[in-house]
Amino acid sequence: MTMTTHLNLVVLDMAGTTVADGGLVEEAFVAAARALGTEPDERMLDHVRATMGESKISVFRHLFGDESRARRANTAFEEAYATLVAAGRVAPVPGAADAVAHLRGQGRTVVLTTGFARVTQDALLDALGWRDLADLTLCPADTARGRGRPFPDMVLTALLRTGAADGVQGVAVAGDTAYDVLSGVRAGARVVAGVLTGAHGADALHAAGATHVLGSVAELPDLLARVEA
Secondary structure (H helix, E strand, C coil), X not given: CCCCCCCCEEEEECECCCEECCCHHHHHHHHHHHHCCCCCCHHHHHHHHHCCCCCHHHHHHHHHXXXXXXXXXXXXXXXXXXXXXXXXXXXXXXXXXXXXXXXXXXXXXXXXXXXXXXXXXXXXXXXXXXXXXXCEEECHHHCCCCCCCXXXXXXXXXXXXXXXXXXXXXXXXEXXXXXXXXXXXXXXXXXXXXXXXXXXXXXXXXXXXXXXXXXXXXXXXXXXXXXXX
């Protein structure tokens, strides 16, 4: 008789998955590029769109080359994004907070993750009143090697820090980008759900290895209940 592994740990992305930011990433990127004296062109913006979900410092290393310029750009980006957040330009994805509450009500541990720096993640949590929404929040700097997506580090850090699951087969991951999905796949999560409320469409999410594609994170509690049935 085969025993079903319960999905006791759920790792959720923030911007685009649980948080609707209305394109603030691109807006903040433009501000960051201009702070370095660079007028962003379509090639740069295409790269930003394609790498949504990736650690932002990694994006700037690719675009601006040397480490010093990348770090200056990242600081300018985080400052611009935080200013936009403080101006009330973010909101919960409809049903997201209820979904997290439902998941926790099902006995699951929920972790919110981001490719932003901790200061920006905290600004988002404060703007939404979400400090106590999840069991844990993580950013790339919280991992042993400081790596964000598409590496599996944040998912595995969530598993190690919470101890909520006996192994990766007890983990579910959800996100709106191919990088979110790829990080879940690389971590070995049993469920890796793409959601259609953010940067990437169904084709990109399936191509990255999503086990399921949902309209939004609001559908996740029912999906996990079905998977376990």
